[in-house]
Amino acid sequence: MFHSFLIKYAEIGIKGKNRYLFEDKLISHINTVLRPLDGKFLVTKEAGRIYADASEEFDFDEVVDALKRVFGIAAICPLVRIEDKGFDDLKEQVVKYVGDVYADRHFTFKVNSRRINKAYPGTSETINADLGEVLLQAYPELKVDVHHPEMLLNVEIRKTCVNIYSLVIPGPGGMPVGTNGKAMLLLSGGIDSPVAGYMIAKRGVVLEATYFHAPPYTSERAKQKVVDLAKQVSKYSGNIRLHVINFTDIQMYIYQNCPHDELTIIMRRYMMKIAEKLAQKNGCHCLVTGESIGQVASQTMQSLQCTDAAVEHMPVFRPLIAFDKQDIVDISYKIGTYETSIEPYEDCCTIFVAKHPVTKPFLDTIEKSEKNLEEKIDEMVQTAIDTEEVIACW
Ligand code: ATP
Ligand code: MG
Numbered sequence: 001m002f003h004s005f006l007i008k009y010a011e012i013g014i015k016g017k018n019r020y021l022f023e024d025k026l027i028s029h030i031n032t033v034l035r036p037l038d039g040k041f042l043v044t045k046e047a048g049r050i051y052a053d054a055s056e057e058f059d060f061d062e063v064v065d066a067l068k069r070v071f072g073i074a075a076i077c078p079l080v081r082i083e084d085k086g087f088d089d090l091k092e093q094v095v096k097y098v099g100d101v102y103a104d105r106h107f108t109f110k111v112n113s114r115r116i117n118k119a120y121p122g123t124s125e126t127i128n129a130d131l132g133e134v135l136l137q138a139y140p141e142l143k144v145d146v147h148h149p150e151m152l153l154n155v156e157i158r159k160t161c162v163n164i165y166s167l168v169i170p171g172p173g174g175m176p177v178g179t180n181g182k183a184m185l186l187l188s189g190g191i192d193s194p195v196a197g198y199m200i201a202k203r204g205v206v207l208e209a210t211y212f213h214a215p216p217y218t219s220e221r222a223k224q225k226v227v228d229l230a231k232q233v234s235k236y237s238g239n240i241r242l243h244v245i246n247f248t249d250i251q252m253y254i255y256q257n258c259p260h261d262e263l264t265i266i267m268r269r270y271m272m273k274i275a276e277k278l279a280q281k282n283g284c285h286c287l288v289t290g291e292s293i294g295q296v297a298s299q300t301m302q303s304l305q306c307t308d309a310a311v312e313h314m315p316v317f318r319p320l321i322a323f324d325k326q327d328i329v330d331i332s333y334k335i336g337t338y339e340t341s342i343e344p345y346e347d348c349c350t351i352f353v354a355k356h357p358v359t360k361p362f363l364d365t366i367e368k369s370e371k372n373l374e375e376k377i378d379e380m381v382q383t384a385i386d387t388e389e390v391i392a393c394w
């Protein structure tokens with residue numbers, strides 16, 4: 001019965017003159033997700049609101065699911081738009097709407113009309129009262145509650161048409177991707193980093209990703225898992241370019257030249273350094289990781305201090321820093337990455353981990369150990385970057 005959606009946005013970011021940029025980005029993302037679906041939707045903006053109108057039949061659930069993945073949308077309101085044929089007709093249409101949308105009508109309601117067409121007879125108060133009355137007559141099981149209604153029936157009287165809506169489906173919130181710069185996500189095959197990427201993208205940030213691959217210690221299947229995760233995140237964030245860096249030689253070199261209990265930290269530092277170079281090369285303004293305080297040895301406060309210090313020219317954002325594992329798992333379920341994340345393919349870092357890694361590394365000590373790498377490491381880092389594989393994930 002619905003053929004249109006009113007799409008509400010809340011926070012549109014830096015307001016004022018830039019507002020239209022946010023709205024236009026949002027409209028462009030809405031078009032991108034709706035285009036492959038049935039309905040031939042026309043998406044328009046009007047006075048701080050966005051409408052998507054179908055000109056053909058469409059699958060309601062499919063369209064709502066697609067819109068629920070567009071950051072920047074606060075609420076999705078399916079609406080019925082009728083021609084303005086006078087108040088008597090409007091009364092009939094409102095009765096029909098409530099009958100069609102609600103099979104069980106044992107709830108409280110309130111009519112909220114808006115006269116955008118100021119020439120329409122009556123005031124919003126009289127229209128509310130009159131429509132409320134016809135509804136009570138048609139459906140005696142309804143009750144009015146003007147303070148906390150369970151159903152708010154919105155009736156917007158416009159110049160040529162009237163919009164009727166009452167269902168409010170929550171959108172994902174956030175800001176339209178592409179309105180807040182670009183980030184380089186360190187994406188592993190685990191549970192955390194896809195969630196971290198999702199959270200940053202939700203703030204309107206475009207994502208690129210880097211994965212450190214260590215063949216033959218990590219399999220093609222482990223790499224495919226990361227590609228799958230990037231594709232899943234891209235359903236929200238839009239296109240992700242995944243940079244796959246062959247990390248084997250660097251890992252071996254560290255293994256051969258540094259104390260084994262410091263391996264994980266030193267490896268992490270080189271991951272950060274390489275990711276930073278890739279970020280600079282690709283116009284990203286920050287790095288993003290899935291780290292959270294105390295989760296593992298490499299994420300103690302001291303370890304985080306050491307990894308952080310490896311990055312020179314940009315901030316490292318860790319959106320999960322204060323999250324409990326279970327909270328991260330809950331989000332990964334919600335966004336659909338969990339099942340892929342728990343596939344049992346080995347991670348490049350688990351292969352070389354020491355039995356007893358340092359949990360309280362000192363930056364001085366770590367930097368001293370890294371002196372053992374001086375001879376070849378710069379060249380190896382450059383080679384790793386030069387031989388990257390870029391995979392389009394969307
Ligand atoms: P995740 O679930 O994201 O893998 P984790 O709890 O397993 O995280 P670690 O393995 O210690 O934690 O990794 C911490 C962070 O470092 C990850 O969230 C990710 O951002 C980054 N990282 C780890 N391994 C890799 C890798 N092979 N490629 C790219 N980034 C990685
Ligand atoms: Mg991991």
